[in-house]
Amino acid sequence: MNCRRQRLLAGTVCLLVWSISSIGPAAERSFEEALRGLVTSDPSLSSQSATLDAERVRLRPLAYHILPTVSFSADHTLRSVPGTESSPPAATSFGIQMRASLFRFGADVAQEDSAEFGILKQEAKLKSLQLKAEADAAASLIAAVAATMDLAIIRKLHATSEELLRVAKKQYQKGSLASQDVLKIEVDLGSSQTRLLEAQATVEKTEGMIAPYLGGDSVEKQWPLRDLVLSGASPLVRPQDLNSLEVPSEQSSPAIKAAALEVKEQEALVVAARARQRPSVDLTAGISSQLSNSSLSPPQAQAGISLSVPIFDRFEGASSTQAAIHLKQAAAANLEAQSRENVRAFNAARIALKAALLTIQTHERLLVAASSLYRDNLARFERGLVSVNELTLDQNRLLSAELAVSQSWRAVHEHLFDLCHAMGKGIKACLNKGAG
Numbered sequence: 001m002n003c004r005r006q007r008l009l010a011g012t013v014c015l016l017v018w019s020i021s022s023i024g025p026a027a028e029r030s031f032e033e034a035l036r037g038l039v040t041s042d043p044s045l046s047s048q049s050a051t052l053d054a055e056r057v058r059l060r061p062l063a064y065h066i067l068p069t070v071s072f073s074a075d076h077t078l079r080s081v082p083g084t085e086s087s088p089p090a091a092t093s094f095g096i097q098m099r100a101s102l103f104r105f106g107a108d109v110a111q112e113d114s115a116e117f118g119i120l121k122q123e124a125k126l127k128s129l130q131l132k133a134e135a136d137a138a139a140s141l142i143a144a145v146a147a148t149m150d151l152a153i154i155r156k157l158h159a160t161s162e163e164l165l166r167v168a169k170k171q172y173q174k175g176s177l178a179s180q181d182v183l184k185i186e187v188d189l190g191s192s193q194t195r196l197l198e199a200q201a202t203v204e205k206t207e208g209m210i211a212p213y214l215g216g217d218s219v220e221k222q223w224p225l226r227d228l229v230l231s232g233a234s235p236l237v238r239p240q241d242l243n244s245l246e247v248p249s250e251q252s253s254p255a256i257k258a259a260a261l262e263v264k265e266q267e268a269l270v271v272a273a274r275a276r277q278r279p280s281v282d283l284t285a286g287i288s289s290q291l292s293n294s295s296l297s298p299p300q301a302q303a304g305i306s307l308s309v310p311i312f313d314r315f316e317g318a319s320s321t322q323a324a325i326h327l328k329q330a331a332a333a334n335l336e337a338q339s340r341e342n343v344r345a346f347n348a349a350r351i352a353l354k355a356a357l358l359t360i361q362t363h364e365r366l367l368v369a370a371s372s373l374y375r376d377n378l379a380r381f382e383r384g385l386v387s388v389n390e391l392t393l394d395q396n397r398l399l400s401a402e403l404a405v406s407q408s409w410r411a412v413h414e415h416l417f418d419l420c421h422a423m424g425k426g427i428k429a430c431l432n433k434g435a436g
Contacts, residue, residue, distance in 0.1 A: 027217045027218075028217065028218050028219065028220045028221070029214060029217050029218070029219055029220065030219075030220055030224075031141060031145075031219055031220060031224035032224070032428065034137075034141055034210070034214055034217070034218075034219040034220075035134065035137050035138060035141060035427070037213060037214045037215075037217075038133075038136075038137035038140065038141070038210060038213050038214070039130065039133045039134050039137050041213045042129075042133040042136075042137070044129055044132075044133065045126070045129055045130060045133060048122070048125055048126045048129050049126060051122055051125075052119070052122040052123060052126055055115070055118050055119045055122045056119055058115055058118075059112070059115040059116060059118075059119060062108070062111050062112040062115045063112060063115075065101065065108035065109075065111070065112060066101075066108075067100075068098045068099060068100035068101075068283075069098070069099050069100075070096065070097070070098050071096070071097050072094070072095075072096050072097075073094065073095055073096075073097065074092065074093070074094035074095075075092070075093045075094070076090065076091075076092045077090060077091045077092070077093070078090050090292070091290055091291065091292040092290065092291040092292070093288060093289070093290040093291070094288065094289065094291075095286055095287055095288025095289065096286060096287055096288075097284070097285075097286040098283075098284070098285045098286060099282055099283070099284050100282065100283045100284075101280070101281075101282055101283075102281040102282060102283050102305070103280065103281040104275060104276075104278075104280045104281075105274075105275040105278045105279075105280075106271060106272075106275050107271075107272050107275035107276050107280075110268045110269070110271035110272035110275060111268070111269075111272045113264075113268040113271075114265050114266075114268035114269045114272065117261050117262075117264045117265035117268060118261075118265050120261050121258050121261035121262050121265060124254045124255075124257040124258035124261060125254070125258045127254035128254035128255045128258055130426070131254065131421045131424070131425075131426065132421075134421070134426055134427060135417060135418070135421050138413075138417045138427060139414065139417075140206070140209055140210050141210060141219050142410055142413045142414060142417075143206045143209075143410075144203075144206040144207050144209075144210055144218070144219055145219060145220075145221060145222070145223065145224075145410075146406060146407075146409075146410040147199070147202045147203045147205075147206045147207075148203055148221045149221070149223075149406045149409075150199055150202070150403060150406055151196075151199040151200060151202070151203050152221075153399070153402040153403060153406060154192070154195055154196050154199045154399075155196060155199075157192065157395065157398065157399050157402070158189075158192045158193065158195075158196050160395070161185070161188060161189045161192045161395070162189065164185055164378070164381075164391070164395075165182070165185045165186060165189055167381070167382055168181065168182045168185045168388070169182060171382075171384065176384050177384070177388075181387070181388040184388050184389075184392070185388060185392075188392060188395075223409050223413065224413070225237075225412070225413055225416065225431075226409065228431065229357070229360075229412060234431055236353075236416060236419065236420075236430070236431065237357060237412075237416070238357075239354045239357045239358055242350050242353060242354045243350075243354075245350060245423075247342075247343055247346055247347075248342065248346060248422065248423045248424050250339075252423065252424040252425075253342050253422075253423075253424035254424055255338055255342060255424075256335070256338050256339055256342055256424075259331070259334050259335040259338040259339075260335055262331040262334065262335070263328065263331045263332050263335055265331075266324065266327045266328035266330075266331045267328055269324045269327070269328075270321065270324040270325055270328055272324075273317070273320045273321040273323075273324045274321050276310075276317055276320070277310060277317040277318070277321065278310075279307060279308060279309045279310070280307075280308045281305060281306070281307055281308075282305070282306045282308070283303075283304075283305055283306075284303065284304050284305070284306055285301075285302065285303040285304075286301070286302055286303075287299050287300065287301045287302075288300055288302075342422060345418070345422040346419070346422040346423065348418075349415050349418035349419035349422050350419055352411070352415040352418070353412065353415035353416055353418075353419050356408060356411040356412045356415050357412060359408050359411070360405070360408035360409060360411075360412055363401065363404045363405045363408045364405060366401050366404070367398075367401040367402060367404075367405050369401075370394075370397050370398045370400075370401040371398060371401070373394055373397070373398075374391075374394045374395060374397070374398045377390065377391055377394045378391065378394075
């Protein structure tokens with residue numbers, strides 16, 4: 001029995017060891033793959049797709065307004081005469097009726113037009129939501145990349161601070177450095193440790209926001225558009241070409257297109273509401289028969305034209321018309337506001353991107369200078385030619401230069417994505433089309 005238990009225990013331990021060893025680190029996806037994964041998981045797109053399907057279904061009966069309506073009816077009547085023992089036989093009547101619209105002053109056509117504009121509007125809204133979902137996803141991914149880059153910078157400088165403390169302790173043991181200077185480095189190292197912990201928490205936070213939507217994966221720890229920006233392969237990353245970009249038109253911006261289609265939809269509804277207040281002419285036809293005493297009467301056919309003239313409908317028609325007019329005015333105001341907002345967003349993104357592209361060049365040069373200065377003074381510090389305070393200033397200057405470069409790259413990506421979306425294009429289509 002003991003041997004059996006030992007074998008079971010050994011097998012369990014081996015299984016646990018194998019399970020733990022099989023669990024590897026989270027896989028890294030490319031920026032494009034991670035972006036696609038986040039966008040497809042956005043619930044707002046599913047909601048808008050369902051709304052679009054509903055609009056298409058709603059159009060179906062309106063598209064066939066020229067066809068007549070056909071119905072079947074049947075009645076069974078029981079008869080009795082008070083004061084008599086016998087009653088007339090029961091009768092069953094049935095028939096088929098047809099009604100077709102001949103003239104409604106364009107109400108049916110206007111109703112169909114409004115439905116078609118509504119479908120186009122929902123399609124434009126879906127594209128606009130796709131751009132918004134992509135913008136939110138790109139912002140989350142860039143935040144995760146930036147946090148990882150900042151952590152790498154802080155971790156590298158923290159390792160440098162540890163090496164600096166080691167050198168300082170050696171100099172103190174030789175008597176060439178005061179204990180107060182060693183204490184200063186230890187205090188700075190403690191601050192660096194705190195900064196490192198904060199950077200690690202930021203990385204965990206940003207990656208935790210995207211990992212559930214990527215199946216636990218993360219995004220590659222590199223700037224996705226660095227090569228494109230450095231090569232200048234697209235006019236969107238060349239500062240001198242940004243001023244020549246034209247403000248996007250209504251057709252290129254899904255948000256503006258949706259607002260313009262809403263105006264057309266409401267205009268069609270105004271026409272339909274006014275037409276419903278006017279007379280209408282319909283064609284009616286039918287055939288009926290009656291069954292009594294097991295005898296079927298000859299079928300009777302009838303046809304006619306009916307004229308309906310609204311006289312008083314408790315102001316329902318007038319109120320519907322006024323409501324449609326107000327909704328059209330609201331749609332027109334929304335179109336104007338959307339157009340202005342799109343121009344504002346386009347100009348703001350273009351100006352900010354140009355500034356970021358010019359700034360990153362300056363920060364790259366400053367980083368080279370700060371790195372060279374720190375290396376030189378570190379060597380001089382080891383020979384006792386530079387004080388701790390001077391070296392600390394150089395180290396802080398290097399940290400600021402490193403973080404400034406990272407922040408500049410983040411700004412370039414964010415503003416470039418904003419510019420693409422303000423132009424009404426997805427990131428991939430925008431950069432591919434702009435390449436050249």
